[in-house]
Structures are given as structure tokens and as C-alpha cells.
Amino acid sequence: MDAIAGTTTKKSTSLETLVIQNISNVNDLKTKLNEIIRIGKEYEFDVSSCLKSLICNSDHEIVLLSVQAISELVKCEDKRVTYSQKEIIQPILNYLEKDLTSDNIGLIKQCCRALGNLCCDCDQARKIILDCDGVPVIVNLLKRTLDTEFGEIKMFTSKTLLNFCIGGQQFSEAIVQGNVVDVLKNILNLELEKDDMDDDMVSTALLILSVINDNTPEFLYDEAVNTAVLNILKDTTNIEISELCLDHLHAQAEHDSVKTLLANEGGVQTVCSRLEQFTQKHEAGDLNADDSEVETIMKQACDLVIIVLTGDEAMHILYKNGIGEVYLTMVKWLDSPNYNLLTTAVLAIGNFARQDDYCAQMMDDKIFDKLLDIFEIYHGFAVRMRKEPDVPHPIDSATVTKIQHAVLSALRNLTVPVANKRVAAAQGRAAPIFLSALPHIEDHHVAYKLLAAIRMLVDGQEGVAKQLASDSSALASVAKWGHAGEYAGAAGEAPRLLAWAVKQLRHHTHWRHIVEVDGCISSLVNMLVASHSLMQNEAILALTLLAIESLKRPSPDTEQPNFDYEKNFIAQLIKSEIGKHVSVLVDTNCAKMPVEVAENLLAFLDITSKKNKVAFDYKEAKVPESLKKFSDSRTDFSDDLKACIAGVILAINDNCKSG
Incomplete structure (x- = not known):
């Protein structure tokens, strides 16, 4: 039955073609073409052979109706490939080269529609346009519509180019080479001059720019283009156009020159103002958009603010010695109940804190304290949400995690300068908050940032290192994250914190607590095989300091027998x-091991190889052979260094008794 049905359809199509070809009366032919136009994409016959003949007819109206019939037929996806023929596309392109007059405006309009519909999800049509060198024709038509009253043609031409370039990099590069970007810039600037922008025209122009950017992510538009997009953002109240502008500027802001442009031209202030407007209108229910669209x-917008601030020059412009409008807005947003604004503010402060003198100023302005307040609040949320999983909470866990992560990153950056470490340690508030929070952290991203923040506080501050060493729960958490190998950030940060603490505790008995808490030593041992020599060296130095203290002979006035620590350390x-x-x-x-790292390693091996159990472990693991090859x-x-290596090898071999 299927085969018979197929034969009937084919025969009907052939008959339909024959009927059209045999119409001798012009009016009857026009009637037939109008019928095809009326039925449109539902028209069941393939009459491409007739139409490709008729679009070259000497009768202007026959040509117009034929092209219009094609534009209606190819609204059907299945028909596009059938009508994507050079014999159809080339004549249409030829018509687009004609002058724009009142006589042919209808034909040019239908030609644009036909090409635009043919290009919709159809690479065959796109490739034929390329082969026919049609891109310059279409771009030139768009250029010719800029200063004329033919706005409808401009729209159809733009949408044709949009459908064409969506096909991929090959097609978007072709329109860029055809100088379409300059034309689109002019379109945007002309729309800005109007009292009432044509939102559809602006959206289409922005979409073409967006497709070019998507297909070639490294593409950098001329400054005048990005300025035009920024000016559209400043001028529009349309949410969809705002979204397109933000998307364009965000993609372009991967380039430092665009970050600087946005900082200099008030782009970030505009985005901040728009964010505040959206927030107020959304909360008042005055925004004609659903929640997901607003979100x-x-x-x-928030992401754009932050990406601009990652540029050094842009960050300095926006900080403006602590009186910049954007910086002051971020400080204000630290008190915002809106999670998007709060997160943006915290991330922004973290970026401003890349500069030491800015950090000092922010510490003086109590920004550090404000961030500690925020961390306490959101850490509290996280703890309660875990304890009460079935109780509704005013905030989702992903947002809680994001804010904790951001605020810890900012706190860590603020304590990089030595002066700020001293201030934070002297105030005495940060370390207890961090250490009490550490055992309750479950998210590895938050743990990574918290460990890093504590490490910055420990650096050069014996008092903070003592607080860490005296807190067995906090030390146990550090050890736990040090063994969380699947989470590289936290697993790498934990032993570094221990190593920095040991360095501060070398003259104090608090080092004993690190030896006492199970997992701390093994975290440091694991860091020996880290990928960076800096971390390897930190582990070696920490283990050496612990070995010196744990393995030295007890003095008569020692409060506790040192051999307990020796036994524990060796075990x-x-x-x-x-x-x-x-x-x-x-x-x-x-x-590739640096000489100074090798020297430190040998110092550790020299101390520990004197203990027979450790020497036996070295022997079993073929350490002497590795050292000889080294x-x-x-x-x-x-x-001298080679003699030291030989001495360590000898000591291992002499002391490797199994007893």
C-alpha cells in the first residue's frame, strides 16, 4: 500500500507541474500562483521546476508572485532543500542588486523573505548563497536601506543575514568579511537618534552581533560597535534588548580593552543602576516579565560587573581611591537583602582587594568586619539547613554556598597584606569564627576558601597558629580535607595550612597538638608529591621542623616525656x-628539583634515617636507589651536597633493622 501511495503522489506532482506549464493565459497563471501562496507551506506538490522558470519571466507581476510563492512554500522545513537550487537563488540575488524604487520594492521585499526562509536551518541554501557571492549583495542592500524610508526591507534583509549566519563560523565570517558589522553599528546609532527605537530592528542587529561572537568567541569588535551597544543598554527599557546588550558586552569583556571601555564610559554604573531598578520593580510587581526571565x-548583569572588575585598569578606574561610584555602590550592596546584589558586592570587594593599599583602606573602613558578619549569617543558614532539611528556608542551599564562597575569598584577599594580617589577628575576631566554622563545612568549595582564609591569618601570626593548634576539632577537619583527594582545591590547601602553622610554632610546644591529631602528618607527607615545588618544599620544611622537635632528646625539665611524641611521630x-x-x-x-629543595629534603632524611623503623621503611621503598640515581x-x-646524599644512603643502610 505504501509503494502505491508513493507512486500516486509522484504522479500528482508531475501532473500539477504539467498543468502549470500548460497555462497559457497570464491571468490564469497569476490565479494559480496566488493559490499556491494562499496554501503556502501546506501545498503538497513539488513545483520547483516551474517556479525556477517563472522567476525569470518577463512579466514583473509573474516574477513577484513566483518569488512570493517560494517564500511561502519554504516555510515548510521539508521543502527548503528542494527549493535550495542555484537556479532559484541566483536570480533572487540578481533582483536584490536592482535600485530601490517604488516599482520594485514589493519584489525586493519578497526576495528577502524567500532568501531568509530558505536559510532557516538549511546549510544547502547558505552554501549556494556563498557560491553565488551573494553575501556582499545582501549586505550592500542593507547598507542602501539605512537612510531611506524602506524600513521593512531593512528588517527583512537583517533577518535574512541572521538566518544565514546562525549556520556557523563559515557563514558568520562571510558576513564579517562583507563589512556587515559596520552597517549594524550604523543601524544601532540611527535607532539611538530616534525618539522611539524600533525594538525589533535593534534586537535583530544585536542578535547578528551575538551570533558572530558565539561562532568566533575571540572576536573583538571595534570600540565604536561596543560603545553603540552600551548606549543602547543605557537608552532602552526593554528587558529582551537589555538582555541582548548584556550578553554582547559580557562576551566582549573577555578582552581587557572592553573592560576598560566599560569602566571609562559609565557602563558599570549603568548596569548597577539597571540592577537596582530591576530589583525594585520586580519586588513591587511592576515588571512585565516572569521570575526566570528577571533572574x-x-x-x-551581575556577572558583567564582576568580569569588568577582573581587569586591572578597569578595577583602578572604578575604585577611584575609595570614592568611585561603583565601589561605593558595592559597599552599599553589602547590606542588600537581595542575594544577587549581595553576592555581586562581595565578589566585587574581593576584586578590589587585589591591591594592597586598597586592602588597607577597606580594613580601615571596617569592610573586613562587615564581611565577617555576612559569613557568620550565611554559615549559620548552612548549618540550620543541614539540621532541618524538611523545614522551608528563605534561601536555597546553592545561594548559601555561593555567598559563603565569595565572602571567604574576599576575606582571604583582604588579609594578604602583612599589615592587615596584624590588624585581623589583633582584633581577635576572625580566627575564632573561622576555626569554629571549619568542622561544620561540608561543601568542598567553601572548605577550600575557608582553609585559604585561615592560612592567610596564620602567616606571620603566632597567636593565630596557636589557636589553630589548640583546636583539636579544627585540626581534625584540616586533616580530613587534606585526605579528600577528589577535591583538589581543599586537599591542596589543607596541608599548606598545616605547614604554615608548623613554621609559626617551631619555638612553641603547640606543635605537639599537630603530631597528636591523626591525619595531620599524613597530609603533610602527601604534599611531598604535589605538582608544585613550592608545596613540596613547604611539606619538607614542616616535616623537618616536626622531626627536630619530636625526635630530640628530652631535657630534664620537660613537662611530658618526649619519647611519646617520638613514638607517635614515627608511627x-x-x-x-x-x-x-x-x-x-x-x-x-x-x-628538575631545585637545589634548595633537595638540600631541605636531605636535611629531613638525615634526621629521620637515624631511626631504625623509618630507615627500614626507606630501604623497603628503595629510597637509597632513588637517591643514588638522583x-x-x-x-x-x-x-658537599653529593657527600650528604652518600651519607644519607649509608645511614639508611646502617639503621634499617626491622626491630
């Missing part, structure tokens, strides 16, 4: 497979 545009080294880690460290860094392969090692 999308607010997120875009933890063995449990952590110290030998295997040393072998891996040496073998994988044989040629010494033989390095021409930059001094004779």
Missing part, C-alpha cells in the same frame, strides 16, 4: 608510607 537578566610517618612518597618525589623530580644525574650539585 536571567540579573545574573547576566604516623610509617603509616603515611613516607618511604614511598620520598621515592616518588625524587624519581619524578630527578632532573646524585648521579645532577651536574649542578656541589661536592
Whole structure:
């Protein structure tokens, strides 16, 4: 039955074609074409062979109706490939080259419609236009409509170019080479001069720019183009156009020159003002948009503010010695009940805190304290949400996590300068808040930032290091994250915090607490095989300091017998497979380990290899062989250093009794 049905359809199409070809009366032919136009995409016959003949007819109205019939027929997706023929597209392009007059405006309009519909999700049509060198024709037509009254043609031409370039990089590059960007800039500037912008025209122009950017992400528009888009954003009240402008500027702001442009030309102030307007109108119910649409545009705007602030020059312009409008807006938003504005403010402060003198000024202005308040509030939210999973909360967990992450990042940046570390330590508020929060953190992103914030506080501050060492719960949490290998950020930050704390505690008995808490030593041992020599060296130095204290002979006035710490320290080294880690460290860094790191490693091995259990572990893990290969392969090692390596190898071999 299916085969018979197919034959009947084919025969009907052939008959329909024959009927059209045999119409001799012009009026009857026009009637037939009007019938095809009226039925449009539902017309069931393939009459492409007739229409490609009729679009070259000498009768102007026949040509017009034929092109209009094509534009209606190819609204049907299945018909586009059928009508995507050079014999159809080339004549249409030829008509588009004609002068714009009142006599042919209807034909040019239908030609634009036909090309636009043919290009919709149809690469075959797009490629034929390329082959026919049609892009310059279409772009030139668009250019010719700028200063004329033919606005409808301008719209159809723009939408044709949009449908064409959506096809991919090959097609968007073709219209860029055809100088379409300059034409689109002129369209936007002309619309800005009007009392009432044509939103459809502006949207189409912005969409073409967006497609070009999507297909070639590294593409940088001329400053005049980006300025025109910014001016549209400043002028429009339309949410969809605002969204398109923000999308364009966000993509372009990957380039530092655009970040600077937006900072200099009031772009960030505009975005901040728009954000506040959206927030107020949305809360008052005066915004003609659903919640998801408002959320999308607010997120875009917030993201744009932050990406601009990642530019060094832009950040300085917007800070303006602490009196910049954008900086002051961010400080104000730290008190905002709106989560988007609050998160943006916190992230912005974190970016302003890349400059030491700005950090000092913000510390004086109590920004650090304000951030601590925010962290306490949102950490409290997180704890309650975990304890009461079935109770409705005014905020979702993802937002709570995002704000904690952002505020900890800003707090960490503010305590990078030495002077600010001293101020934060002296105030005495930050360390207790961080240490009490640490055991309750479950999200690894938040843990990473919290560990980093504590490490900045510990740096050079013995008092903070003592607080950490005295808090067994906090130390246990550090050790836990140090073994969370699936979370590289937190797992890398935890042993660094321990290493920095040990450095501060080398003259105090608080180092004992780090030896006492299970997992701390193994975290440091794991850091021996970190990918960066800086972290390797930190681990070596920390383990060396702990070894010196744990393994030294007890003095008569020692309050507690030191051999307990020796026994504990050695047991933890063995449990952590110290030998295997040393072998891996040496073998994988044989040629590239800096001399000073090698010297520090040998100091650690010299101390620990005197203990027979550790020496036995080194022997089992083939550390002597690794060290021999290490010494033989390095021409930059001094004779003294090579002698030291030989001495360590000898000590391991002499002390590796299993008892």
C-alpha cells in the first residue's frame, strides 16, 4: 500500500507541474500562483521546476508572485532543500542588486523573505548563497536601506543575514568579511537618534552581533560597535534588548580593552543602576516579565560587573581611591537583602582587594568586619539547613554556598597584606569564627576558601597558629580535607595550612597538638608529591621542623616525656608510607628539583634515617636507589651536597633493622 501511495503522489506532482506549464493565459497563471501562496507551506506538490522558470519571466507581476510563492512554500522545513537550487537563488540575488524604487520594492521585499526562509536551518541554501557571492549583495542592500524610508526591507534583509549566519563560523565570517558589522553599528546609532527605537530592528542587529561572537568567541569588535551597544543598554527599557546588550558586552569583556571601555564610559554604573531598578520593580510587581526571565537578566548583569572588575585598569578606574561610584555602590550592596546584589558586592570587594593599599583602606573602613558578619549569617543558614532539611528556608542551599564562597575569598584577599594580617589577628575576631566554622563545612568549595582564609591569618601570626593548634576539632577537619583527594582545591590547601602553622610554632610546644591529631602528618607527607615545588618544599620544611622537635632528646625539665611524641611521630610517618612518597618525589623530580629543595629534603632524611623503623621503611621503598640515581644525574650539585646524599644512603643502610 505504501509503494502505491508513493507512486500516486509522484504522479500528482508531475501532473500539477504539467498543468502549470500548460497555462497559457497570464491571468490564469497569476490565479494559480496566488493559490499556491494562499496554501503556502501546506501545498503538497513539488513545483520547483516551474517556479525556477517563472522567476525569470518577463512579466514583473509573474516574477513577484513566483518569488512570493517560494517564500511561502519554504516555510515548510521539508521543502527548503528542494527549493535550495542555484537556479532559484541566483536570480533572487540578481533582483536584490536592482535600485530601490517604488516599482520594485514589493519584489525586493519578497526576495528577502524567500532568501531568509530558505536559510532557516538549511546549510544547502547558505552554501549556494556563498557560491553565488551573494553575501556582499545582501549586505550592500542593507547598507542602501539605512537612510531611506524602506524600513521593512531593512528588517527583512537583517533577518535574512541572521538566518544565514546562525549556520556557523563559515557563514558568520562571510558576513564579517562583507563589512556587515559596520552597517549594524550604523543601524544601532540611527535607532539611538530616534525618539522611539524600533525594538525589533535593534534586537535583530544585536542578535547578528551575538551570533558572530558565539561562532568566533575571540572576536573583538571595534570600540565604536561596543560603545553603540552600551548606549543602547543605557537608552532602552526593554528587558529582551537589555538582555541582548548584556550578553554582547559580557562576551566582549573577555578582552581587557572592553573592560576598560566599560569602566571609562559609565557602563558599570549603568548596569548597577539597571540592577537596582530591576530589583525594585520586580519586588513591587511592576515588571512585565516572569521570575526566570528577571533572574536571567540579573545574573547576566551581575556577572558583567564582576568580569569588568577582573581587569586591572578597569578595577583602578572604578575604585577611584575609595570614592568611585561603583565601589561605593558595592559597599552599599553589602547590606542588600537581595542575594544577587549581595553576592555581586562581595565578589566585587574581593576584586578590589587585589591591591594592597586598597586592602588597607577597606580594613580601615571596617569592610573586613562587615564581611565577617555576612559569613557568620550565611554559615549559620548552612548549618540550620543541614539540621532541618524538611523545614522551608528563605534561601536555597546553592545561594548559601555561593555567598559563603565569595565572602571567604574576599576575606582571604583582604588579609594578604602583612599589615592587615596584624590588624585581623589583633582584633581577635576572625580566627575564632573561622576555626569554629571549619568542622561544620561540608561543601568542598567553601572548605577550600575557608582553609585559604585561615592560612592567610596564620602567616606571620603566632597567636593565630596557636589557636589553630589548640583546636583539636579544627585540626581534625584540616586533616580530613587534606585526605579528600577528589577535591583538589581543599586537599591542596589543607596541608599548606598545616605547614604554615608548623613554621609559626617551631619555638612553641603547640606543635605537639599537630603530631597528636591523626591525619595531620599524613597530609603533610602527601604534599611531598604535589605538582608544585613550592608545596613540596613547604611539606619538607614542616616535616623537618616536626622531626627536630619530636625526635630530640628530652631535657630534664620537660613537662611530658618526649619519647611519646617520638613514638607517635614515627608511627604516623610509617603509616603515611613516607618511604614511598620520598621515592616518588625524587624519581619524578630527578632532573628538575631545585637545589634548595633537595638540600631541605636531605636535611629531613638525615634526621629521620637515624631511626631504625623509618630507615627500614626507606630501604623497603628503595629510597637509597632513588637517591643514588638522583646524585648521579645532577651536574649542578656541589661536592658537599653529593657527600650528604652518600651519607644519607649509608645511614639508611646502617639503621634499617626491622626491630
